[in-house]
Amino acid sequence: MGEQAALTALVLAHQRSVYSLALRMLGTRDLAEDLTQEVFMQMNGNLQAIVSNRHLGFWLRQVTSNRAIDQLRRRARLPMASLDEQMQLQLFSPEQDSDPMLQRHLRLLLMELSPPARAVLLLRFQEDLDPTDIAQALDMPLNTVKSHLKRSLESMREKIAGMPSVRYEDNST
Amino acid sequence: MRKHTAALFFILLAPALTWAAPNPRLTFPSFAAVAQKASDSVNITLDPAMLALAAKFLGNDPEDAAAKDVLKGLQGIYIRSYTFDKDSAYQQADIDGVRSQLASPGWNRMMETRSRKNRADVDIYIMVDHNQAIGLALIASEPRQFTIVNIIGAIDLEKLHKLEGQFGIPKIDADQSNPPPAAK
Amino acid sequence: MSKDLESQLRAALRPVAPRKEFTERLVARGAAGQADRRAVRSLAARGIRPLAWWVGASLAASVLLAIGIQQHLEQQRLQRSGLEARREVVEALRMTSQKLNLAYEAVKSQSTSRAAEQSGA
Numbered sequence: 183m184g185e186q187a188a189l190t191a192l193v194l195a196h197q198r199s200v201y202s203l204a205l206r207m208l209g210t211r212d213l214a215e216d217l218t219q220e221v222f223m224q225m226n227g228n229l230q231a232i233v234s235n236r237h238l239g240f241w242l243r244q245v246t247s248n249r250a251i252d253q254l255r256r257r258a259r260l261p262m263a264s265l266d267e268q269m270q271l272q273l274f275s276p277e278q279d280s281d282p283m284l285q286r287h288l289r290l291l292l293m294e295l296s297p298p299a300r301a302v303l304l305l306r307f308q309e310d311l312d313p314t315d316i317a318q319a320l321d322m323p324l325n326t327v328k329s330h331l332k333r334s335l336e337s338m339r340e341k342i343a344g345m346p347s348v349r350y351e352d353n354s355t
Numbered sequence: 356m357r358k359h360t361a362a363l364f365f366i367l368l369a370p371a372l373t374w375a376a377p378n379p380r381l382t383f384p385s386f387a388a389v390a391q392k393a394s395d396s397v398n399i400t401l402d403p404a405m406l407a408l409a410a411k412f413l414g415n416d417p418e419d420a421a422a423k424d425v426l427k428g429l430q431g432i433y434i435r436s437y438t439f440d441k442d443s444a445y446q447q448a449d450i451d452g453v454r455s456q457l458a459s460p461g462w463n464r465m466m467e468t469r470s471r472k473n474r475a476d477v478d479i480y481i482m483v484d485h486n487q488a489i490g491l492a493l494i495a496s497e498p499r500q501f502t503i504v505n506i507i508g509a510i511d512l513e514k515l516h517k518l519e520g521q522f523g524i525p526k527i528d529a530d531q532s533n534p535p536p537a538a539k
Numbered sequence: 540m541s542k543d544l545e546s547q548l549r550a551a552l553r554p555v556a557p558r559k560e561f562t563e564r565l566v567a568r569g570a571a572g573q574a575d576r577r578a579v580r581s582l583a584a585r586g587i588r589p590l591a592w593w594v595g596a597s598l599a600a601s602v603l604l605a606i607g608i609q610q611h612l613e614q615q616r617l618q619r620s621g622l623e624a625r626r627e628v629v630e631a632l633r634m635t636s637q638k639l640n641l642a643y644e645a646v647k648s649q650s651t652s653r654a655a656e657q658s659g660a
Binding site: 409412 | 621627635638644646
Binding site: 190191193194197198199201202205206211214215218219222223284285286288289292303304307308310335338339342 | 544545547548549550551552553554555556557558561562564565566568598599603
């Protein structure tokens with residue numbers, strides 16, 4: 183197999199993960215596509231330092247999350263009045279309309295979290311990383327990761343409970 | 356005197372400049388019967404597309420550069436040439452189909468040479484439009500070969516002349532040439 | 540912590556695929572990029588998620604192979620035609636030049652004879 187095919191295979195294997203992280207961190211398709219492209223371009227220049235495919239997967243999530251957090255921090259300093267509205271439109275794209283209403287609310291609530299908390303939640307529930315790996319990926323103390331997880335879930339649970347249209351019963355103890 | 360041989364073509368060409376010309380493309384007969392008798396046949400058909408393609412594959416060495424230079428402005432080169440193993444294997448009548456086309460308006464016989472030394476007769480015809488040569492026809496008859504050349508396009512005869520010495524053709528010593536004979 | 544909420548979150552956050560056009564652009568840009576080719580090959584050889592790898596690799600290889608073969612054949616055909624056209628042009632000009640030469644020689648010969656006659660007279 184040639185190098186181009188191998189590179190294509192790497193992109194195909196990881197693009198969903200990178201793109202989904204970017205989309206749910208940044209909220210719009212255009213920004214997510216730009217970030218995904220940047221991340222894979224960066225990957226091209228760093229493959230020599232990658233020791234395994236597991237390492238590559240981890241590296242891609244790490245770079246995507248951190249770049250997204252940086253972007254959101256920069257964006258917070260800029261006036262972007264229409265962004266929230268745009269985000270909502272794109273987060274509920276037609277292909278996701280069949281999702282249960284609760285899941286739509288959860289994605290919306292995710293956007294209300296701070297960028298680091300959002301990244302923690304995404305790495306935990308989208309990428310299925312354990313807290314230790316999340317701490318390493320985001321260069322964050324383990325306790326901070328756990329704290330983000332706990333507070334974010336509690337906040338979501340409270341908000342969901344207050345929504346009359348959501349038929350969701352919290353059975354937590 | 357150096358340029359007399361080359362200038363000959365232009366001097367002879369001058370009277371023809373006022374002629375208007377329709378289509379410089381000759382219609383070659385099939386020459387099937389002739390080809391059967393010939394030991395060697397050359398059939399070259401280079402239309403504008405082929406000329407453009409060929410130009411892309413010509414390099415920068417002197418031979419290719421000269422060819423590229425000549426090709427500028429040309430729209431077609433068509434050649435039929437037949438070589439035979441013995442003398443008089445073909446008849447002049449075989450070429451009459453082409454000669455009759457050259458008798459039509461637009462074509463002007465620029466040169467008619469008969470060489471005893473080479474036993475070769477060469478007739479050169481030119482078609483001119485708006486003071487520009489737009490077509491050339493050449494019929495060369497030798498005992499064991501006849502060749503018909505038809506070139507379409509803005510022909511630069513000086514460039515064609517400069518090709519002598521290229522492609523393995525020995526260059527004529529122009530210094531020794533004398534003033535050309537009067538135009539026919 | 541609610542197990543239901545967690546499972547709902549996992550469902551809500553299932554990875555989604557980007558647009559097909561974007562994927563094509565991404566793959567094209569990746570292929571044109573400055574990746575360290577040995578590293579790519581080595582990494583690919585170590586095997587990423589087996590299914591994703593083989594599906595992706597097979598698709599990519601098929602597409603690239605088809606494109607590559609087509610381009611190669613087209614290139615070969617063009618090369619052959621071009622070289623043949625060049626050969627014909629050189630041959631055509633050689634023959635034309637040769638026949639023009641015959642005419643020049645005849646003219647030169649006539650001129651020389653005439654000059655000799657004039658000087659003899």
